[in-house]
Amino acid sequence: MGRFGGYYSPLIATRTLLLKIPPVEPGTVGPCPVAPDALQGIKRQQTNPARWNGAGWQDFVAALRDAGVELAEGAAARGVYATDAGGTAYGMPHGVVIARSAGQISLLLKAAQTHRVPVTVRGGGLTTEGESVAFGGVLLDMSGMSRVLHIDAAALTVRTESGIYWHSLAEELRRENLDYLSAPLNLTSSVGGTLGVGGIDVNSARLGCSADQALSLQVVTPTGEIVECSDVENPELFQRVILGYGQFGIITEATLRVRPYTPLSMHYYYYSSLRTAIEDLQMLDRNDASDYSGILTIMDCAVNLLVAFDSDEREEAFQANWKSQLRGYGEFGFALCMAGHYALRPWKLREALYLLQRKREVFPEFRRPEYMREGKMHDRTVVFSRAVWKHWGSRQMVIPDLATSADKFIEAVERGNAVCRRFFAHYTLYCVGIKLRPDHRPHYEMSCVPPDAQGWAYGCEFEPMIEGGVYSRDHFQAFKNAIYDIGVDIGASYYRFGGMMKGYIRRVFGDALVDRHLAMKRRADPAMILNRDVIF
Amino acid sequence: MPAFLARAPAAPRDYAACSGCSLCLLVCPMWRGSHDPRLTPEALAKGLQSGATVRELAGPIEACSLCGACDPVCPERIDLSGLVLELRLRLANSSPPQTPQPAVMADLSARLQQAAGAAPAAGVVARSAPVLLPGPDLRADAALLARVQALLGLALFDDDGVDIALALELGVEIPQQRLHGFIDSLRGHTIVAADGLLLRQLRRWLPGSQRMGLGPALSTRAAVRSNLAASDLYVIEPRAFHGDYERMVGYYDRLQRETGCSLSLDLQRIAIPAASSGLAQKLGLAAGDDVQAKWMLKGRTPARIVVEGLADLAAFERVCDLPVVHLAELGEDPQMMQKFRHAFG
Secondary structure, eight states: OOEETTEEOHHHHHHHHHHTOOOOOTTSOOOOSSOTTSSTTSOOOOOOOOOOOOTTHHHHHHHHHHHTOOOBOSHHHHHTTSBOTTOSOBOOOSEEEEOOOHHHHHHHHHHHHHHTOOEEEESSOOOSSSTTOOSSSEEEEGGGOOOEEEEETTTTEEEEETTSBHHHHHHHHHTTTEEESOOOSOTTOBHHHHHHHOOOOTTHHHHOOGGGGEEEEEEEOTTSOEEEEESSSSHHHHHHHTTSTTSSOEEEEEEEEEEEOOOBEEEEEEESOHHHHHHHHHHHHHTTOOSEEEEEEETTTEEEEEEEESSHHHHHHHHHHTGGGOOOBOHHHHHHHHHHHHHSOGGGHHHHHHHHHHHHHHGGGGGOGGGEETTEEOOHHHHHHHHHHHHTOOSOOOOOEEEEEGGGHHHHHHHHHHHHHHHOSSEEEEEEEEEOOGGGHHHHTTSSSOTTOOSEEEEEEEEEOOTTOOOOHHHHHHHHHHHHHHHHHHTOBOSOOSGGGGGGHHHHHOHHHHHHHHHHHHHHOTTOOBTTTTOO | OOGGGOOOOOOOBOGGGOOOOOHHHHHOHHHHHHOOTTSSHHHHHHHHHTTOOTTTTHHHHHHOOOOOTHHHHOTTOBOHHHHHHHHHHHHHTSSSOSSOOOHHHHHHHHHHHHHHHSOOOOOOSOTTOOEEEOHHHHHTOHHHHHHHHHHHTOEEOSOOOHHHHHHHHHTOOOOHHHHHHHHHHHTTOEEEESOHHHHHHHHHHSTTSEEEEHHHHHHTSHHHHTTOOTTEEEEOOHHHHHHTHHHHHHHHHHHHHHHOOEESBOTTSOBOOSSBOOHHHHTTSSOOBOHHHHHHHTTOOOSEEEESSHHHHHHHHHHOOSOEEEGGGGOOOHHHHHHTGGGGO
């Protein structure tokens, strides 16, 4: 039976039969039509899901109107959401709802279940695989719920609406001389979106992923119930919503752990070998030698290990015990090394010039005097995020990633690096460790945390520099596939396995786990309307 | 004149370059007041990218306060406040006009036409002498204006471009003759302007000229600077600050290090506008709100608020009982008192 997009096509049915591709019911994950060991290195097209056909839209709009839920259908309102940060998936919602309260969202979801209208939830819109792009239906913009509700400075907790951007939360916390524990190095990541997928900071090797700092949540389930959940209250829902990719409910409020604000002492070590830098990174993490650690590279030529501290005591302990074990150079020493390296390889002049240009452009961003006081960096997320958007951002971004256990990480990065070299002239790798919470194992199921990781998981993002270049979607997709194939091969996971990459879900997680989650999803979301096509 | 007055601005880019990073949203007073993503610079750029008409985008075009906070944070260097100015002009000229044109807009058009036809006023200020463009608020406060003049030792410029600044803000077309007459009259002068929007445009119209905002001009004076205290909250005039961000952020950073005062900057080092008013407030069709001024004071307990702009002074006086003073009021040095005795009663 070849029903696609609400109509019957004999041609599609015949082709489906001939190609032996089983039909896929909308809102589910079908078996991958390409075997894991087939078509290695050959472009495999992954596409946006089909646009929802709009059946029953007017009745749904009338129901929302009766319920007092404001829906914007104008071109200007919808056009804002045409794509996400990735800029390769384009869709358009039929209408937009700006989130204002859990009650309003409850009414929306109840109407959506009744009329079977897809609801796509968007926080900061920083997805890259179209996960926050609505291919028809309703786009629910959570940024309308951006209030901080209560700061408990004594208990070091904050209760906030979930649409708030981490930066806006930081602005409020700072007035109390507090800070969040960890959040993506991106000012416009939203709290709710981050808790739904993980969230990685340069302190994640010590404090875990951002999602692990959530103490409790208010969630609107796909059928519109407003439920509070935590490790002790409705723990099953808590487990599924944290790192749940928005499949099991919409987070409307969150209670998070916070901490006293501190500026950072930053140290940079430079390597010409990815392997050595990763070994040093993991050595620091294993020994709890720093408060912040991560690797940021210019291709595989200049590998920067970032090490930072919240306190003088921690910095002194590092200087006394661990610094001498690092094999990286200081900036001057590395410059001398590079000069020698390229003097012996004049045919690599262009690469050397690129490194110089990049250094000249990017380094000052991390040393802007208005963020430095007495040698310490203030507001690291602002510094990093502004630099990232200025020097890495563009209208198109593809950032495939690999998340592995500690012992597989070097292989994953080296193989991914080789793929980057094959596909793009310039690129960046960003590597961090993520400390795992043994008591949160259930949260990690079918998430970016690989099942074989113990103690720490490690993630690497492979980000090509677009630099005004024009690449086809096919080129981007072939690149992502080549990275993700490594993950299948070595038994890794991914941060971005939804949206256009969902073809990998069954291959990486296995049918049994996916089918179990699918059954849970069907029970929670009978009409399969919430964030359709992101995972299921 | 400090060296920071000499650099040319980077070439701005078009709305088509918007990558949707939302950094502009974080600093936007429209957003902070409404939490409505449709009322943001990003919504304008994305709306235009997806083919929305100027009338469909009237909401953010009219609500924008032109504080310019979005300009320096845009990683794509899009001239977002310039875009709003252009769209306001197009919106005002759309048919039928989106906003009912009140008398103030008609009067302004007539004044501009009249000024365009008039001969340039005989100058009383010597060519190349530094001049002060006080703007309407400062001009309306004679005592404060005298104090500013005394501190800066500047002559008032006859034609301070008040009509041009207002036309920019309201989206009223400026006759070329009027504009060129104004620009030509300023050539060769060092300019201190109280109106941040006018100052921003003068950077473009007179790229080689020496210009500065009233705040930096006053706060460089020892008589003023020495009276800034660590317990002060110093409120920066946002338009002038954001219009020349790279230099101003360094300037104010030094000011803060030297005086210890806290600044009205957010964590991105963007000046929070205390008095934020869109087109409706400018036209007197709606009351302004004090969301920004309240936010600036949240969790802060300054002993005194020092403002660069008179509009900010009024906003703080509405929301708190703290002493609020204009920057010029800090500089009561004996020499000035002697010279401008009349201004101090």
